Amino acid sequence: xxxxxxxxxxxxxxxxxxxxxxxxxxxxxxxxxxxxxxxxxxxxxxxxxxxxxxxxxxxxxxxxxxxxxxxxxxxxxxxxxxxxxxxxxxxxxxxxxxxxxxxxxxxxxxxxxxxxxxxxxxxxxxxxxxxxxxxxxxxxxxxxxxxxxxxxxxxxxxxxxxxxxxxxxxxxxxxxxxxxxxxxxxxxxxxxxxxxxxxxxxxxxxxxxxxxxxxxxxxxxxxxxxxxxxxxxxxxxxxxxxxxxxxxxxxxxxxxxxxxxxxxxxxxxxxxxxxxxxxxxxxxxxxxxxxxxxxxxxxxxxxxxxxxxxxxxxxxxxxxxxxxxxxxxxxxxxxxxxxxxxxxxxxxxxxxxxxxxxxxxxxxxxxxxxxxxxxxxxxxxxxxxxxxxxxxxxxxxxxxxxxxxxxxxxxxxxxxxxxxxxxxxxxxxxxxxxxxxxxxxxxxxxxxxxxxxxxxxxxxxxxxxxxxxxx
Amino acid sequence: xxxxxxxxxxxxxxxxxxxxxxxxxxxxxxxxxxxxxxxxxxxxxxxxxxxxxxxxxxxxxxxxxxxxxxxxxxxxxxxxxxxxxxxxxxxxxxxxxxxxxxxxxxxxxxxxxxxxxxxxxxxxxxxxxxxxxxxxxxxxxxxxxxxxxxxxxxxxxxxxxxxxxxxxxxxxxxxxxxxxxxxxxxxxxxxxxxxxxxxxxxxxxxxxxxxx
Numbered sequence: 012x013x014x015x016x017x018x019x020x021x022x023x024x025x026x027x028x029x030x031x032x033x034x035x036x037x038x039x040x041x042x043x044x045x046x047x048x049x050x051x052x053x054x055x056x057x058x059x060x061x062x063x064x065x066x067x068x069x070x071x072x073x074x075x076x077x078x079x080x081x082x083x084x085x086x087x088x089x090x091x092x093x094x095x096x097x098x099x100x101x102x103x104x105x106x107x108x109x110x111x112x113x114x115x116x117x118x119x120x121x122x123x124x125x126x127x128x129x130x131x132x133x134x135x136x137x138x139x140x141x142x143x144x145x146x147x148x149x150x151x152x153x154x155x156x157x158x159x160x161x162x163x164x165x166x167x168x169x170x171x172x173x174x175x176x177x178x179x180x181x182x183x184x185x186x187x188x189x190x191x192x193x194x195x196x197x198x199x200x201x202x203x204x205x206x207x208x209x210x211x212x213x214x215x216x217x218x219x220x221x222x223x224x225x226x227x228x229x230x231x232x233x234x235x236x237x238x239x240x241x242x243x244x245x246x247x248x249x250x251x252x253x254x255x256x257x258x259x260x261x262x263x264x265x266x267x268x269x270x271x272x273x274x275x276x277x278x279x280x281x282x283x284x285x286x287x288x289x290x291x292x293x294x295x296x297x298x299x300x301x302x303x304x305x306x307x308x309x310x311x312x313x314x315x316x317x318x319x320x321x322x323x324x325x326x327x328x329x330x331x332x333x334x335x336x337x338x339x340x341x342x343x344x345x346x347x348x349x350x351x352x353x354x355x356x357x358x359x360x361x362x363x364x365x366x367x368x369x370x371x372x373x374x375x376x377x378x379x380x381x382x383x384x385x386x387x388x389x390x391x392x393x394x395x396x397x398x399x400x401x402x403x404x405x406x407x408x409x410x411x412x413x414x415x416x417x418x419x420x421x422x423x424x425x426x427x428x429x430x431x432x433x434x435x436x437x438x439x440x441x442x443x444x445x446x447x448x449x450x451x452x453x454x455x456x457x458x459x460x461x462x463x464x465x466x467x468x469x470x471x472x473x474x475x476x477x478x479x480x481x482x
Numbered sequence: 483x484x485x486x487x488x489x490x491x492x493x494x495x496x497x498x499x500x501x502x503x504x505x506x507x508x509x510x511x512x513x514x515x516x517x518x519x520x521x522x523x524x525x526x527x528x529x530x531x532x533x534x535x536x537x538x539x540x541x542x543x544x545x546x547x548x549x550x551x552x553x554x555x556x557x558x559x560x561x562x563x564x565x566x567x568x569x570x571x572x573x574x575x576x577x578x579x580x581x582x583x584x585x586x587x588x589x590x591x592x593x594x595x596x597x598x599x600x601x602x603x604x605x606x607x608x609x610x611x612x613x614x615x616x617x618x619x620x621x622x623x624x625x626x627x628x629x630x631x632x633x634x635x636x637x638x639x640x641x642x643x644x645x646x647x648x649x650x651x652x653x654x655x656x657x658x659x660x661x662x663x664x665x666x667x668x669x670x671x672x673x674x675x676x677x678x679x680x681x682x683x684x685x686x687x688x689x690x691x692x693x694x
Contacts, residue, residue, distance in 0.1 A: 288653070
């Protein structure tokens with residue numbers, strides 16, 4: 012994969028570092044906490060949000076079941092509107108197509124509107140390798156481009172940065188940086204910095220939130236308006252989109268859009284929702300002269316065949332990570348892949364390989380919160396459990412874990428031995444506890460380094476059960 | 483086998499169901515926010531005033547009053563009477579004496595005016611399409627975005643936003659001003675595009691429509 016993100020290996024080391032980073036915790040909590048609260052208000056105000064989720068899931072399942080039909084329909088309509096449609100099996104093929112198009116346009120600089128698919132295929136790296144200047148126009152992407160970092164969230168890529176860190180970055184890198192230490196002044200500094208760069212770009216590159224099959228339109232949603240400012244002035248507009256982004260028609264897109272913004276930010280709709288159908292028309296005063304749409308597979312057809320079709324419902328709202336107790340503790344970078352949080356833990360094994368990323372499906376408490384808030388009802392805990400089972404079947408777990416679980420299974424199938432063992436363990440743990448908590452525990456340092464463990468009750472459940480029955 | 487054939491070969495669909503009928507059936511009666519269709523204008527104005535949209539508005543009876551309404555707004559904002567005006571005959575037919583008009587937006591454009599084809603009460607959205615008379619860029623470059631909307635064009639729900647039939651190059655919905663929450667989730671107006679949105683409601687008709 013071109014410019015693949017840091018491998019999802021060494022997850023435990025990254026998670027340890029993230030847990031020890033108090034500033035990161037503050038930054039993640041400020042944004043994710045706000046998003047969680049706003050979503051709750053928006054969902055309460057929407058009549059029958061649960062039925063809307065069921066409908067959205069059914070629409071996406073219908074599309075995934077008939078994906079070939081809809082892709083061909085989209086291609087025919089986009090072509091009729093004057094766009095050129097390209098197909099890419101892999102990330103490398105997609106990058107090669109984009110770079111060839113940029114070179115054909117003699118592009119020195121491209122303006123990019125935030126696209127997670129672009130990150131997934133390693134497009135920033137491919138552009139750099141080709142010597143093509145890249146201007147990230149979404150404010151958060153601009154921040155992380157200046158910091159030379161990767162996104163840590165799919166909606167708020169700079170979620171891990173505090174205002175103090177952003178301020179220092181802009182003062183070091185902007186030509187006319189802010190003077191007042193306010194977030195508004197920092198945003199104004201970025202506006203000054205980016206506007207001329209957007210207007211001077213040779214090519215605009217975007218993703219697509221939706222591809223509309225019956226018209227050949229692509230849809231982008233932003234709150235900043237940076238997509239429109241990045242895609243209208245340049246001579247060439249290139250879209251990279253995953254093949255699962257298709258919806259049959261505009262009314263279907265309307266339904267999905269009602270759920271997308273509410274789930275992502277708690278707004279009824281994003282400030283700017285734009286449907287682009289082909290390039291500039293005769294007489295138009297603005298717009299690109301060429302429009303290219305790169306339809307990217309990169310593992311999606313395999314997901315459909317391998318029992319992960321439900322994951323292709325994902326509309327990239329980020330609600331699952333905003334509500335994930337693990338993400339809220341460690342932030343997005345610890346996951347190591349392009350996509351963080353619960354949806355990332357399902358997707359990263361597809362993109363980077365299960366061997367590299369088998370720790371991610373294990374970094375889940377299975378509390379089900381992600382599934383509860385997902386606007387398209389993806390059964391994320393079930394899919395994560397599927398990866399755990401596959402990892403076990405393929406022998407990817409370390410020998411120590413396999414031996415430990417084997418021993419546990421052997422004991423657990425011998426109830427008398429099991430009860431005797433747990434009874435002894437409870438008594439031993441009570442000796443280690445003080446004032447209701449255990450601060451250190453042999454063989455459980457991974458737990459007690461960051462949190463205390465509750466001291467167990469004086470008797471096991473089975474002891475108490477027997478006593479109650481004996482009365 | 484090229485990439486297109488390789489991808490489509492893995493997506494073969496042997497079912498004999500009528501896909502279009504199934505897709506239409508999935509829409510049914512959509513779940514959507516409640517809108518009192520007897521009070522659609524009031525519902526629209528209530529959404530315009532929400533902090534997430536934060537647009538101001540004014541009222542005029544006839545399009546002849548439009549320049550005065552624009553002047554009122556610009557004067558109140560302390561802006562010069564300079565305006566980026568698209569080449570739309572419904573706008574250029576007004577008396578713009580006292581205004582400095584231009585058609586191409588400057589990179590630091592202060593004020594631009596456009597006509598919205600629809601307003602949507604459900605969200606407070608304004609609906610636009612591109613055409614030779616309706617460029618897109620001025621509506622994103624400008625600091626003050628002024629929008630003329632006929633009261634008769636306010637519709638309750640987003641389903642009424644798209645045009646039927648062949649689509650224009652760009653069809654776009656504007657629901658507030660350019661904003662960002664990218665730094666610590668704190669909302670800031672005017673991230674890249676307009677910082678102010680002002681809607682002028684036209685109670686009457688456009689001239690050519692009156693003559694029909």
